[in-house]
Amino acid sequence: MALEFLYILAGIVSLLTSIYAFKDKELKTRFGTGLFWLLLAITFILGELIPAKLVGIIVLIMGILTATGQVKVGNFKETTSEFKEKKSKEFGNKIFIPVLSIAFFAFVIGQFTSLGGLVGLGIGAIVATISGLIITKAKTKEALYEGNRLLQQVGPFSILPQLLAALGALFNAAGVGEVIASGISKAIPADNIIFGSIAYCLGMAVFTMIMGNGFAAFTVITAGIGIPFVYNQGADPAIAGALALTAGYCGTLLTPMAANFNIVPAAVLEMEDKNKVIKTQAPIAILMLVIHIILMIVWAF
Amino acid sequence: MIKLIGILIIIIGFLLKLDTIAVVLTAGVITGIVGGLGFGEILETLGEAFITNRYMTIFFVTLPIIGLLEKYGLKERAASLISNLKAATTGKILSFYMVLRTIAAALSLRIGGHVEFIRPLIYPMAEGAAKNKYGELSEEETEDIKGLSASVENYANFYGQNVFIAAGGVLLIVGTLNELGVEVSEKDVSKAAIPIAIIGIILAVIQFRIFDRKLEKSKNKN
Numbered sequence: 038m039a040l041e042f043l044y045i046l047a048g049i050v051s052l053l054t055s056i057y058a059f060k061d062k063e064l065k066t067r068f069g070t071g072l073f074w075l076l077l078a079i080t081f082i083l084g085e086l087i088p089a090k091l092v093g094i095i096v097l098i099m100g101i102l103t104a105t106g107q108v109k110v111g112n113f114k115e116t117t118s119e120f121k122e123k124k125s126k127e128f129g130n131k132i133f134i135p136v137l138s139i140a141f142f143a144f145v146i147g148q149f150t151s152l153g154g155l156v157g158l159g160i161g162a163i164v165a166t167i168s169g170l171i172i173t174k175a176k177t178k179e180a181l182y183e184g185n186r187l188l189q190q191v192g193p194f195s196i197l198p199q200l201l202a203a204l205g206a207l208f209n210a211a212g213v214g215e216v217i218a219s220g221i222s223k224a225i226p227a228d229n230i231i232f233g234s235i236a237y238c239l240g241m242a243v244f245t246m247i248m249g250n251g252f253a254a255f256t257v258i259t260a261g262i263g264i265p266f267v268y269n270q271g272a273d274p275a276i277a278g279a280l281a282l283t284a285g286y287c288g289t290l291l292t293p294m295a296a297n298f299n300i301v302p303a304a305v306l307e308m309e310d311k312n313k314v315i316k317t318q319a320p321i322a323i324l325m326l327v328i329h330i331i332l333m334i335v336w337a338f
Numbered sequence: 339m340i341k342l343i344g345i346l347i348i349i350i351g352f353l354l355k356l357d358t359i360a361v362v363l364t365a366g367v368i369t370g371i372v373g374g375l376g377f378g379e380i381l382e383t384l385g386e387a388f389i390t391n392r393y394m395t396i397f398f399v400t401l402p403i404i405g406l407l408e409k410y411g412l413k414e415r416a417a418s419l420i421s422n423l424k425a426a427t428t429g430k431i432l433s434f435y436m437v438l439r440t441i442a443a444a445l446s447l448r449i450g451g452h453v454e455f456i457r458p459l460i461y462p463m464a465e466g467a468a469k470n471k472y473g474e475l476s477e478e479e480t481e482d483i484k485g486l487s488a489s490v491e492n493y494a495n496f497y498g499q500n501v502f503i504a505a506g507g508v509l510l511i512v513g514t515l516n517e518l519g520v521e522v523s524e525k526d527v528s529k530a531a532i533p534i535a536i537i538g539i540i541l542a543v544i545q546f547r548i549f550d551r552k553l554e555k556s557k558n559k560n
Contacts, residue, residue, distance in 0.1 A: 040393070047398035081398075084389055093381030096388050097363060104360035116409045125411025125418065132415050135403055136458055140449050148447075158454075159399050166403040173410045183405025188398065193359055198394040200362050203387035207366040208344060210383055211373020216341050247345055252507070256514050268520050275526035278511040279500060283534045286496035290489075293352055297394050300358075302452040302488040306461060309481055317485035318492065321541050325497070328537055336533075 039152055041084065043159035048081030054185045061111040069107025073099055074188075077196060096200070103193045113186045128172060135169035191304045194311075197296035201249045204294075208248065217244055218261025225266060233266030234333040241281050242288035242326055249294030251285035258285075267333070276337040284329040290322035291315060344369030397453045404458055416459050417466030426467040428483055428553070429546035432490045435460055436542045439491065440535055443498030446505060450491055461487040472557040479553065486549060490542060497538030500531035 055074035061067050076095050080087065087095075102108050125132065139161035146157030166180060188195065208214070221240050225232045240262045244254040259281065267277050289295045292315070299314045310316070344365040351361030363384075370380035404412075420426050442449040449455070465483050468475055475483075500507045508527045515522050 043396055043399060044392050047392070047396055050398040050401055080388065081392060081395075084392065087385075087389075089382045089385035089389065090378060092385030092388055093383075094385075096384055097367075097381075100360050100363040104357045106357075118414075121409070121411040121414050123411075124409075125414040128410065128415070130415065130419070132407060132410060132412050133459075135407060136412070136454070139400060139403075139454050144447050144449065155393055155396055158396060162399040162403060165400070166406075169403045169406055173406065175406055175410065179409065180402040180406040183409055184402030185405075187401045187405040195395060195398070197358060197362070199388050199391045200359060200366075202391040202394065203384045204344070204362050204366040204369075206383050206387035207370045207373075207375075207380065210375060210379075211341055211344075211369045213341050213344065213369065213373075216339065247348075252510055255510055259514050260518060264518055264520070268515070268518075273530075274515055274520045274522040276530040278515055278522060279508075279527050279530035280534070282500065282507050282511055283497060283531070289496060290492060293358070294348070298492050299488075302456065302491070303484075305452050305457050306484045306488055308484050308488075309477070313481060313485040314488045314492075317482075317489045321489070321493065321545055324541060325534075325538065329534070332533065 039156045039159075043156065044081050044084055046159065046163075048078045050184050050188060051075075051081060052078035053181050054188045057182070057185045058111055058189070064109060064111045066107045066109045067111070069102050069105075070109055070111065070189075073102045073108045073193065096203070099193075099196070108193050110189045110192060113189075114182075124173070131172050134172065135165035138168060139165045190307060191301065194296065194300055194304045197300055201294050201296055205248050205250055205253055209253070213247075214244070214253075214257035215261070217247075218257055222262055222265065227265060228270065230267070230270050230272070230338050231334055233262075233270055234337070235330050237262050237267045237277070237281055238284035238326060238330045238333060241285035242291070245285040245288030246292035246294065249289070249292055249296065251282060251289055254285045254288070255282055267337070270338070272333070272337040277333060280329050280333045280337065284326060284333075287322045287326040287329065290318040340372050341369065343372055397451070400453055404453060407458065412458050413462040416462040417469070420463045420466040421470045423467075426463075427471065427550045428464045428468045428486070429543075429550035431460070431464050431467055432486055432546045433543045436490050436494050436539055436546075439494035440498035440539055443495050444501035444535060446499075446502040450495060452488060452491055456487050456491050460490070468553060472553070479556075482549065486546065490546075493538055493542045498535045501528055501535050503528040 051074050055071045055078055058067055058074060059071035076099050080092055080095060142161030142164055143154050143157035146152050146160060147154030221236055225236045240258045241254055244258050245251045248254055263281060268274055289298060293300055300311055303311045303314050347365040348361060367380055439450050461484060464487050499505045503524050508524050511527050512522055512524050
């Protein structure tokens with residue numbers, strides 16, 4: 038219930054962006070851009086009330102809009118840096134209160150109630166918005182406008198995590214995981230713990246890169262590779278299990294399929310290169326993967 | 339083998355820098371077709387997963403307030419706070435956050451997030467420290483700092499989270515293995531996750547130090 042309410046709020050943020058985009062006379066693609074955010078708003082606000090098939094069609098239409106270049110960033114009134122400097126001196130460290138209250142509520146509600154951290158994040162955002170408006174004495178409309186500015190800057194990438202989760206569901210329904218696990222298991226000798234460890238860790242990383250999700254990889258790769266080549270060879274299950282999952286996370290650091298960790302942050306930080314986060318993480322991820330393999334061989338056996 | 343065509347489409351799409359959303363949707367629909375699903379079933383799977391995964395996009399609710407605070411000088415304040423710490427460098431700030439965020443993840447404290455923490459606080463501090471020391475930064479240097487600021491959140495989150503005994507990952511490991519007939523307890527799995535959390539911190543700190551050195555070198559040359 039509480040979560041549905043938050044989805045409605047998120048939908049309203051998208052709806053406002055849609056309205057701002059429709060009204061943006063200087064934006065050539067204002068119709069397509071407005072429609073994109075409107076469709077997204079509908080899926081958020083109505084959610085499970087819409088038949089799943091219809092949502093599928095809505096998502097495909099959104100895909101056509103981005104593929105044909107109809108979704109663009111609009112024009113914004115930029116705030117001058119003089120104004121920002123002046124205000125930051127005026128408010129001092131009070132400006133941090135709203136930001137920290139998001140973290141505080143997400144933590145307290147996630148930890149001490151049964152509502153969960155996501156609801157906490159939402160309540161924190163509401164408290165932060167109210168306290169932020171009081172501290173800055175800004176008009177509510179300003180907050181809505183700035184929210185629209187940020188959302189357009191992040192752009193259509195913001196829905197990529199949801200789309201990739203949907204892709205993972207389709208991969209699962211089509212049985213892609215079994216094909217990969219059986220392919221790898223045919224290629225390695227059954228009684229060699231070195232090959233077994235390499236195949237398990239590498240399989241986790243590669244499959245996570247494809248699915249964008251270490252959890253989905255763990256069940257498939259553990260059943261297909263872990264059990265015959267690692268656990269049945271006498272590995273300590275706690276150690277091998279813990280290592281296998283974080284070996285998968287090394288893959289998460291390397292793939293655009295994990296959009297919420299790698300691609301959306303690049304958009305959020307307004308990076309020129311949308312793969313910059315992955316490139317930065319690559320040396321660490323590869324080194325960590327090698328360490329995982331070595332640890333599995335020497336520590337789990 | 340034909341079932342892997344979706345993966346091929348994704349790889350080609352990313353390499354050719356085609357529209358990401360269109361590539362993902364195409365890969366999904368075609369994988370569904372070769373996997374023997376009807377078009378109706380594909381639409382249904384797609385729509386259902388899109389709706390159940392809305393939680394991934396819940397950060398929308400934080401955008402108005404983050405945007406407003408930015409307008410009222412949040413980033414400038416974070417940077418000026420750092421300018422009081424003369425010894426601060428980009429690498430030291432990111433290292434400090436790495437340790438703090440890993441411990442938070444290990445205790446399952448929900449602190450962090452690219453929208454909630456990195457953009458408004460950590461990145462401005464990391465950049466502010468470098469500007470404080472060297473004046474203006476080149477575009478490439480700014481981009482590097484952005485990349486590191488985004489990465490630190492992922493490193494700490496991924497390698498630290500399984501130290502918590504009731505983390506989603508720990509429960510998944512125990513659940514999956516037990517179902518496959520391998521006995522293991524949450525306590526042992528979370529203990530086994532500690533070395534990776536520590537190694538993660540060490541490697542991240544080294545990467546941040548290397549950046550500090552590289553920046554110092556290039557700035558001293560000019």
